[in-house]
Amino acid sequence: MASRSxxxxxxxxxxxxxxxxxxxxxxxxxxxxxxxxxxxxxxxxDRTGVLRQTLAFISDRAERYTxxxxxxxxxxxxxxxxxxxLLLELQDTAQVxxxxxxxxELRASAVFDEVLREDLARATLDWIQEVAALLGRVLPMTxxxxxxxxxxxxxxxxEGLSMRWLSGGTGIGHAxxxxxxxxxxxxxxxRQN
Amino acid sequence: MASRSxxxxxxxxxxxxxxxxxxxxxxxxxxxxxxxxxxxxxxxxDRTGVLRQTLAFISDRAERYTxxxxxxxxxxxxxxxxxxxLLLELQDTAQVxxxxxxxxELRASAVFDEVLREDLARATLDWIQEVAALLGRVLPMTxxxxxxxxxxxxxxxxEGLSMRWLSGGTGIGHAxxxxxxxxxxxxxxxRQN
DNA sequence: GTCTATATTCCGATAGAC
DNA sequence: GTCTATCGGAATATAGAC
Numbered sequence: 001m002a003s004r005s006x007x008x009x010x011x012x013x014x015x016x017x018x019x020x021x022x023x024x025x026x027x028x029x030x031x032x033x034x035x036x037x038x039x040x041x042x043x044x045x046d047r048t049g050v051l052r053q054t055l056a057f058i059s060d061r062a063e064r065y066t067x068x069x070x071x072x073x074x075x076x077x078x079x080x081x082x083x084x085x086l087l088l089e090l091q092d093t094a095q096v097x098x099x100x101x102x103x104x105e106l107r108a109s110a111v112f113d114e115v116l117r118e119d120l121a122r123a124t125l126d127w128i129q130e131v132a133a134l135l136g137r138v139l140p141m142t143x144x145x146x147x148x149x150x151x152x153x154x155x156x157x158x159e160g161l162s163m164r165w166l167s168g169g170t171g172i173g174h175a176x177x178x179x180x181x182x183x184x185x186x187x188x189x190x191r192q193n
Numbered sequence: 194m195a196s197r198s199x200x201x202x203x204x205x206x207x208x209x210x211x212x213x214x215x216x217x218x219x220x221x222x223x224x225x226x227x228x229x230x231x232x233x234x235x236x237x238x239d240r241t242g243v244l245r246q247t248l249a250f251i252s253d254r255a256e257r258y259t260x261x262x263x264x265x266x267x268x269x270x271x272x273x274x275x276x277x278x279l280l281l282e283l284q285d286t287a288q289v290x291x292x293x294x295x296x297x298e299l300r301a302s303a304v305f306d307e308v309l310r311e312d313l314a315r316a317t318l319d320w321i322q323e324v325a326a327l328l329g330r331v332l333p334m335t336x337x338x339x340x341x342x343x344x345x346x347x348x349x350x351x352e353g354l355s356m357r358w359l360s361g362g363t364g365i366g367h368a369x370x371x372x373x374x375x376x377x378x379x380x381x382x383x384r385q386n
Numbered sequence: 387g388t389c390t391a392t393a394t395t396c397c398g399a400t401a402g403a404c
Numbered sequence: 405g406t407c408t409a410t411c412g413g414a415a416t417a418t419a420g421a422c
Contacts, residue, residue, distance in 0.1 A: 188382060
C-alpha cells in the first residue's frame with residue numbers, strides 16, 4: 001500500500017540514520033529506495049524538499065510509537081509510565097535509532113539554522129510538559145515549577161545520553177541504567193520539598 | 194608565538210562555531226585563517242585531519258580555561274570547585290560558545306563518522322573522570338562506581354543543556370540554574386548510599 | 387612553508403525518451 | 405510516473421613554482 005513517496009521517505013529515514021542529514025546523498029537515497037534519482041526530484045522538487053518531508057515523517061512516527069500501548073491488559077503505575085516513556089527513546093531498534101539520530105541531527109542543525117529553531121523549541125516544550133505531567137502523576141501536589149525543572153533536566157539528559165549512545169561512547173544498557181538512576185534522583189529530590 | 198598550525202586551528206574553531214562541522218569549507222577556513230587552501234592540506238593532510246586536530250585543540254583549550262584560576266587568594270571548597278568546573282561550560286562568552294558549539298558539532302558528527310569516534314570517546318572519558326574526581330573530593334569514601342555514574346549523568350546533562358542553549362531553546366541563566374539543581378540532586382543521591 | 391594555479395571528484399539537478 | 409544519460413557547479417585535493 002505504501003505509495004512511492006512513502007517508500008522514498010522510509011528509505012530517507014534509513015539513510016539519515018546511517019549518514020546524517022548532511023550525509024544524505026540523493027543518489028544513495030535513490031539506491032536505498034530502489035528508484036532513480038530523477039524520480040526523487042519529480043516527487044520532492046529538490047534535496048531540501050526531501051529533508052523537510054522526511055523530518056515531518058519522522059516526528060509523526062515518533063508520536064505514534066510513543067502512544068502505541070494499550071492491549072487492554074496490565075495498567076501501568078504512574079512511576080512505570082514515566083520510566084517507560086523516557087526509556088522508550090533508549091532502545092536499540094532500527095526505528096528508535098532512526099528517530100533519535102534524526103532528532104539529534106535536527107537539534108545540531110538548529111544551532112546554525114534559524115529556520116529550524118522555532119519548530120524544535122515547540123516540540124521540545126511539548127515533550128517537557130508531557131514529562132512534567134507524568135512526574136506530577138507520580139508525585140501529586142508538587143509545585144509545577146519544580147516538576148517543570150525536573151522534566152527539563154530529565155529530557156535534556158536523555159538527549160545527551162542518546163547522543164553518546166549513537167556516537168558510540170556509551171552502551172545502550174548502560175545509558176538506560178544511567179537514565180533510571182536520574183529518574184530516581186529527581187524523584188528523591190522532589191520528595192524532599 | 195602562535196604557530197601556523199595553531200593559527201589555523203583557532204580559525205577552524207571559529208568557523209565551526211559559525212557554520213558547524215558540516216558547514217566547514219576548506220576554502221572558508223583558509224580565508225578565515227588568512228592562508229591558502231594548499232597550506233591547510235600541507236599541515237593537516239585532509240579535511241578530516243583538520244577536524245580531528247580541531248577536536249583535540251578544543252578539548253585542550255577547555256581544560257585550560259577550566260584550570261585557569263589561582264591568583265593565590267581564596268581557595269575554593271571542593272563543592273565550589275565542582276560547581277565552578279561544570280558551570281564554566283555554561284557562560285555566554287565568545288570562547289565558551291565556540292568551544293561548546295564545536296564540541297556539540299563534533300559529537301553530532303561522530304554519530305556518522307567512525308574516524309571521530311575514538312578521539313571523542315577518549316576526551317569524554319577524561320572529562321568524566323575529572324568530574325568524578327571532583328565529586329570524590331566533595332564526598333570522600335564514596336564507591337568509585339557511584340561517582341562515575343553521577344559524573345556521567347552530570348556531563349551528559351551538561352551536553353544536553355548546552356545544545357538547548359545554543360539552539361535557542363533555553364536561556365543561559367536558566368540552564369545554569371538547572372545544572373546547579375542537578376548537582377544538588379546528584380550529591381543528595383550519593384549521600385544516601 | 388607558502389603560494390597560485392589546476393586537476394579531480396562528487397553531487398545536485400535537468401533533458402528527453404518511454 | 406519512471407527511467408537513462410548527462411550537465412554544470414561546487415568542493416576537495418594536488419602540482420609545481422618560489
